[in-house]
Amino acid sequence: MHLALFCIFGALCVAGALNLLLQRHPINSALSLIVVMSSLAVLYLLLGAEFLAAAQVIVYSGAIMVLFTFVIMLLNAGREQRTHGSKMAWVLGFPGAAVLLALLADIFITHSGDFHRVQAGEYVVNTAMLSGVLFRDLLLPFEVTSILILIAILGAVALARKEH
Amino acid sequence: METSLLTFLIVNLIKIVVVVVILLMEVAYTVLLERKLVGRIQNRWGPSRVGPFGLLQPLADGAKLFLKEDLMPLAVERPLYVIAPMIALGCALTSIAVIPFGANIQWHGVDLFQISDVSIGLLILLGITSIGVYGIALSGWSSNNKYSLLGALRASAQVISYELALGLALVGVIMRAGSLRLRDIVNVQTGHSVLAFLHWNFFGGFQFVAFFVYLMAAYAETNRSPFDLPEAESELTAGYHTEYSSMKFAMFFMAEYANMITVGCVATLLFFGGWTSPFGHFLSGSGPISIALFSVFWFVAKVFGFLFLYIWVRGTLPRFRYDQLMGFGWKFLVPVAIANIVVTGLWMGLSLPAR
CATH class of the missing domain: 1.20.5 (Single alpha-helices involved in coiled-coils or other helix-helix interfaces)
Incomplete structure (x- = not known):
């Protein structure tokens, strides 16, 4: 049950984040961000952090993202032009991201014994x-x-x- | 008693269907109640032709809205324009799920008078309300109409501002109950004497300041008169739902009335003792069936009182000006709510023995 919920909302979260980057209209990106925030709230809930989940929905999905959409509406921002991105991002960004990923993976694998494993749904704060x-x-x-x-x-x- | 998953699922599905159907009927008849009462306030009859006393008017209205042509303006943002009323109605109907509307009576281990008893029920209500704003904001923006956009901007600014006062007003009640579970909050207010209503948060808990802040913030939150600037006919045609027709328009309307009912339920639970009898054991039943009937009766009676108050206020008070609305929210309600928290804290700190 917990695993199924985790898979569904984790996938929703990643899909929302990708959609946020790929959409060309700012308001669609803002709405995908709301999906990301709300599914993060469900993930917090699965980890037993009930207050954090509610606060995430009220503060982030509610208040802050309403302000985002508010500003987008007021500025009447139009569609963005699709570009190839800056050259620096291609030259430095991808290798940088790869190095960071490798470092984090290395730390997590070598020190995996030091972390407390938290299982979804076993403990409620x-x-x-x-x-x-x-x-x-x-x-x-x-x-x-x-x-x-x-x-x-x-x-x-x-x-x-x-x-x- | 341990319940099997199958019974749990079936009973919960039945509960959800029953609650949603009753809520939608209640929405329809609240519209009729409003038209009747406002009619009387304005010295006319209100609907009186369809059925006895106009009682079948909601059915006629529903049929009319279903049969109307569903116009789709050419310049709208297509998916958002369709999704917006669904968000509004979906959030309005979801929030009823955490509300207990009768005494805690178990049948095969399932609570009969509440869809789900959540330990953070109050916070979930606030969360759903804050998501519900998107229905209005997106409908206004995607309609591609300046009146709709202005209505949506007003609505989102107003709802964000008053949500703060609303949340702060509830803190005093939460402090007294020491819990966010709605059933616990009601249980704190129960008494056994004939004057049990003195235990209500409104009287006994000295939270009437919080109640008035909550009431005003809730009027603004549901976009009801005197805070109905998002749909002010005299300036904005119809505000955010100008471009909507047929069932999409009806969905906004239903969402507004469902929100009214939810706000009435929350006020009843937090400040007026929920489903408990105001006279203690008097008129609260003895057997399980009569306890169930009496608790639902008291709950419905109290919520009806709130709906009546809503309509009365609408028939009586003129609309605010926009700067007055913002000033009232930020400069009056928020400081009063904060002062209420401090006073409640001092009261509790001085009256309770040190732990």
């Missing part, structure tokens, strides 16, 4: 446990992160303010 970790054990890093985000908001307001 409920919201109360999560809040215990966030607001008791890791309270200081959590609050510092929120101040960091507050500073980013202040920066955006300062940039957006009109000069008087």
